[in-house]
Amino acid sequence: MEQGYNFAYLDEATKRMIRRAILKAVAIPGHQIPFGAREMPLPYGWGTGGIQVTASIIGPNDTLKVIDQGADDTTNAISIRRFFARVAGVATTEHTAEASIIQTRHRIPERALREDQILVYQVPMPEPLFRLEPRVAETRRMHALAEYGLMQVRLYEDIARLGRIGTAYNYPVMVNARYLMSPSPIPAFDNPKMDRMPALQLFGAGREKRIYAVPPYTPVKSLDFDDHPFRAIRAPHACTLCGSTSSYLDEVVTDDRGGRVFVCSDTDYCQSRREKAA
Amino acid sequence: MNDLLPGFADPVLDAQSAFRAVLEAMSRPGRIVAIDRLPEAPVPLMPAAAAVLLTLADADTPVWSDAGDRVVAWLGFHAGCPIASTPLAARFVLATGAAPALDALDPGSEEEPQFAATLILQVQALERPMDGGPEARRSESAAYADKLGSGWRLTGPGIEHAHHLHVIGAPTDFLAQWRAQRPLFPCGVDVILCAGTRLAALPRTVQIEEG
CATH class of the missing domain: 3.40.50.11310 (Bacterial phosphonate metabolism protein PhnH)
Known part of the structure; x- marks a missing residue:
């Protein structure tokens, strides 16, 4: 210290x-x-x-x-x-x-x-x-x-x-x-x-x-309305690294020709899922 | 001044540990929390109440107390807090005997409800009903159960379903006073109940029923 x-x-x-x-x-x-x-x-x-x-x-x-x-x-x-x-x-x-x-x-x-x-x-x-x-x-x-x-x-x-x-x-x-x-x-x-x-x-x-x-x-x-209830928004993809379909995803650009991937924003969650799968 | 007792042994870490106990108590109303690192408190100040005051009171917070000159001198030396002449003028109100009425304390204003007073109320004992509830205990020791009374059932923010708390030695009309301040929300007084080395808190949001 x-x-x-x-x-x-x-x-x-x-x-x-x-x-x-x-x-x-x-x-x-x-x-x-x-x-x-x-x-x-x-x-x-x-x-x-x-x-x-x-x-x-x-x-x-x-x-x-x-x-x-x-x-x-x-x-x-x-x-x-x-x-x-x-x-x-x-x-x-x-x-x-x-x-x-x-x-x-x-x-x-x-x-x-x-x-x-x-x-x-x-x-x-x-x-x-x-x-x-x-x-x-x-x-x-x-x-x-x-x-x-x-x-x-x-x-x-x-x-x-x-x-x-x-x-x-x-x-x-x-x-x-x-x-x-x-x-x-x-x-x-x-x-x-x-x-x-x-x-x-x-x-x-x-x-x-x-x-x-x-x-x-x-x-x-x-905050919402009865006829327009709140909806949580999530990119409609699976994580490229761990395959999660329920976590919040970041979009990452991979090259200059329009390539992109979606990965978990929570790195600890993603890592622990990959370790479990391995 | 010769009989002045010491405050926290380690002012930094003892205050941190006491604060986390108070934070836990305030976040989960009615849950009894023990404070481990206590100052030596002058009679009639209980160790838990003394720890709360040393943790939270300072030159910015007038304190009103009914505990007598020895406690006032101790608080003045260790916390450096000004002493309020009336409960209404105090940010922390320490009640060791008959507590002032809740409506005699500063409830804050609608725009600044954070300036409401905190009542530190010393009671005889705080008990959590054992598994099986007060009924099971009553059959074990009728005398003890009589002393406990019917107990409180707490609901509100910080509580998953309901918390149960037995308070021995609270003012007899405390629940009526508590109900009377509920409609004032967001104004209202927060209470920290202290018994020996343990405490439980009642933030203004909590609803209390008997039973």
Whole structure:
């Protein structure tokens, strides 16, 4: 473990402030709580919110997994894992089943999470209404009144123009039938996994300085209409590597003559399926 | 000040471990969680309540307490928190004796419900009904079952089906007070029940019935 830093990098006063925000976030599912986000040793947009949440909850006995769009082996995921190995001395893993804390950028692992795991999301824009109402004071009022007609109108306009809801990621959800929440830019395919998940879900937005949470077993419903129910979208292919027909797929261009393959976005899921098959 | 007791032995890791216990309790209302790394708490402060306050309270959070000067001096030294003159002005309310009414605490506002107070309520005991429920236990030890009362059945976010919790020593009208604050959601007070080294939490979303 690196000397000269406090355990898990943040000072204790900052951790206390973030911990208080996390507890209130759990008590008010889906409500965004402002917090004093600190400058972290990586730029905004690289997961500063998620890192601060992880740093405030992590202990020496935790095992940390970090994924970036499902992958354990991308720059962002590797740097964050290495950061916590250095400043907190914690064990890290690439296996979903072995992790006690999973920090994620824009995916939920394919393997179902358990009660003893915590999922920490990196959130670029916590306010689901920000494209519809630019005034923060006004969106706060709308959340206080549960006044979400604007979002329903936006989805309706999609249906009127396209015949379907055109949102494939960052698909707005209602938490415990009270708060409209941004699930962070996970694919709409992952939205159903949030519903009544046994694991605690925490969300941190560093640049926007907000923390929110979904407690375990809490109803999370994707916004839709009775005659246009929510549908999870998935590329209609099997994974080229493991053959999975149920996982979320990335499209990968293989050459400059139009060649492409579809592979699992969750690298640990794909790898473990291939190992099992071998 | 000579009889000032120490706080956490390891302020960083003890606070982290206590926080995870509180987070687990708040995420799964009614589940009893034990805190392992405890400070030496001055009477009448229970070790679990002392750990919660050292973990969460600081100069930004006024604390109201009915626990007397010795506890106030201990909190002031280890947590550095200002002492609120009324329960309404406090972010953390520590009740070791007769608890102030829930509606005498700050419930937050509709736009900022996060500023609601947290009540740290010391009770005699927290018990989880054993397998077979309170009926089975009653036949084993009638006296103990009488003491337990009918118990609570909790539902809401954080709970898969229902959690059962026996609280011995909560205010007699606590359930009525709890029901009265339900319609205020998202405003409302969150409660952390402490008994000895163990705690259970009641976030404002939880519904409590008897039985």
